[in-house]
Amino acid sequence: MMNNREIYGSSGEKWAQFRPDCAGIDLYTLNLPAPWEYIYQNHDVLLKVDQFGPVYAQANPPGGIQLFRRENGQRFSSWAVWLQSDEMEDGKPFTNFFRPLIDGSNPSKEPQDLKVTFLPHCASYEYRVQNLLVQTEFFVPLHGTEIVMKLHLKNVREKAIDLSVCPTFVPYVNPAQLAPWDKYEWYLKSGVGKDDKELFWSQLLSSTSDPGERRTAVLWTDSENLTGLEISYEKFVGSGDLSCPQTVTDGAYRMKPELTASFGEYRDDNSIWGYPPVYAAKYGCRLESGGERVFTQVLCMPPNTANGGLPAIEDVKKPLVYFESSVYEQKKEEVQDSFKALCRKNKVRTGQEDWDYFINNWLPLQMEWVASLDRGWPTAMRGTRDCAQDYTAMLSIDTAIGRVRLLEMLSCQRSDGWFPRQFSTEGRTGRHDLRGHVDAGAFVIEFVYEYLSYSGDTGVLDVTLPWLDSDGESTVLEHLTRALDYYMVPENLGEHGLCKIGEGDWLDSVNRAGVLGRGESVMVSEQVVMCLQYLAEILESGDIRAEKAAVYREKAEELKKNLLEHAVNQDGFFNGIFTDEGKWIFSDKDPDGEKRPYGPANWFALISGVVPREKRDSVLRVMEMLKCEAGYRLYWPPMGASPINCVGRAASGDAPAGFAENGNVYNHGAQGFLTRALAAVGDGDALFDTLKWLLPYDQTRHPSSVTLSAPYAIVNCWQELPVFKFRSLFSFLTGSVGMAQRAVYEWMFGIRPALDGLVIDPCIPKWMNTANVEFTYLGRRVKMEIKNSGVRCCTPEKVELNGNVAVKTRKDPFHSRTVFVLEKELFQDGENTLRVIL
Incomplete structure (x- = not known):
């Protein structure tokens, strides 16, 4: 079944359904083909989750301390709650995420009424097991390093039930990448005690004796009905492991809750260092028929003192407010309102309901994620x-x-x-x-x-x-x-007058083309043509260094001339790279005998205005050469079957064909750059079509049963590998998100701020007879309507701002079409109305 709002597996089972009014989704199975991840972040802390629970958390991303994490191959979460009752059918423990199961005889087994919900303001995991309702919520506030977990249990049985409730958290509290000889536990000094409520903490010490490197993580947990504790990971798992901890199965928690230690107090009976810690607690819980109980835990990283000492107790206690339901609900409302405001900053309405829904909700959310993730590398x-x-x-x-x-x-x-x-x-x-x-x-x-x-x-x-x-x-x-x-x-220009490539340009897998000092990059040269124009405009707009601006414009023309003279091959498209060996690659005839067009070198030739209008068609034919069932490839065919010298891992056989950049539909460069080029040549039909190939939601183009990734996740590329043809790589960790944002607003709807005002330069599909866009320009709200009764893509005939006809026009320096320019002073405070007639 194909439905862009309801997601089905290849056998027809319903996997998920998008929420209609926000960037939210409900998952109905744990048996998805791969993790479907979602992000919660406020720039102070970042939490990644998937259908199995929390994945990792990092304070001060992307360079800060990871508070906890799953290790490679670990599917279950390092922060979970074990539940067990002798009154249940088999009496075996299970977690608040239902998995891991002690009995692994049926790994596909799922609970009743399962629903995992990702909303912009919180994640929820709920199911029913033998008439016990289990619901877990994770929440990150607008500011601060707190992460809140709420476990809600409700007994809908006809009689009471006695439960053992065992929250378990495995702290990491270290930089994401350690030296190979280091172990994270060597730098942790952990303890458990009580200050108003029970708390665990880990003090990260400095391997270089730098007080500024010290950090402290704290986990607050409930006190009511607490019956046992454990601080040693090894004692906790015993003869089992984290998926089957012995302390949970036999119920014998080593430490009693009558601890008198306060925060920061280390004694033999409450602390551990040198060996891995765990924050494990056990509660007795009796629920009458219809009875409910909420358990709360709050993780945080309060600031250390100036000399790297433990945080002040008043800072440590601040997260206790999240144990109060009224405060918690208020904080959730604040985050919900914040995301509504984020999605109102830019808004489109085209009549393409699924496309509008994705652009208005999921695109701004993922822009927020990417900015904090820095492509996801912690x-x-x-x-x-x-x-x-x-x-x-x-x-x-x-x-x-x-x-x-x-x-x-x-x-x-x-x-x-x-x-x-x-x-x-x-x-x-x-x-x-x-x-x-x-x-x-x-x-x-x-x-x-x-x-x-x-x-x-x-x-x-x-x-x-x-x-x-x-x-x-x-x-x-x-x-x-x-x-x-x-x-x-x-010294940085090669023999063709093009920019030398050094150790590499945008295409990372070509890392040996210029290390000897001869290789040149066509794409970098085209980018520099643009930059010469940009900086000349900056200098001229400030009436400074006018003579230097003139030099830059001359250099741009010279570089264009060199590109057209040396980089265009006999087939009429642009070669990609000139190597240290004195040979062109990504050309009409590479050293291995293949014709191998490379998208970005040709797309930036169009974007930068290097290509004269009469030669555009020969460059655009590269699209046909790169098209496949999943969109447009980066280059084709893949490299490596016959190794090529002086290229790098792409051509040495060290990057398998169909993996990452090697001959794939690489969203950022293959399709993001292409949308910009299509805007430059005024082809709105192809631009919109390419953008739909870049985005993940369309199940007719990228069915989740094939890509194996979440239908909301903008990905790095669609790969062509054995067993997993067109499976996606890297959700969110990609420049494709930013490319999509710019493709929609700058290149398709033509909202392009410039130094002297707002350029109006839409490039929409011919069939789109009307479009409405809301955006903010210099702090002023603008509502734009595009009318396209002439069935055109670009070049407006008339532009009106607040009822006044715009008169200022100019030739765009890159694509040479006439564009309208609205001077800054024409925009009024409050709301502005912009009407564009094609």
């Missing part, structure tokens, strides 16, 4: 180009956080203009990824141009910042000019 570094692209897309939602990231990146720039591949979340003095990739600067320059256009914050250009290799400070404008000049110095 490390202490952000990818420079990744960060620049993601936060460029975030500007239509939040310009303030864009300014923060902009200054962070520029502070980690080398004084010759080069940017690290990844920069430390700890700032310029942290540990960076200094591999010699060269593309980051181009993405940063575009990000700064977009930031200035969205925010109007020209004052940022005068902010002074240090360099990665120098404490001397220079203005943001100087940082930008050095970033651009880096590409123009003779």
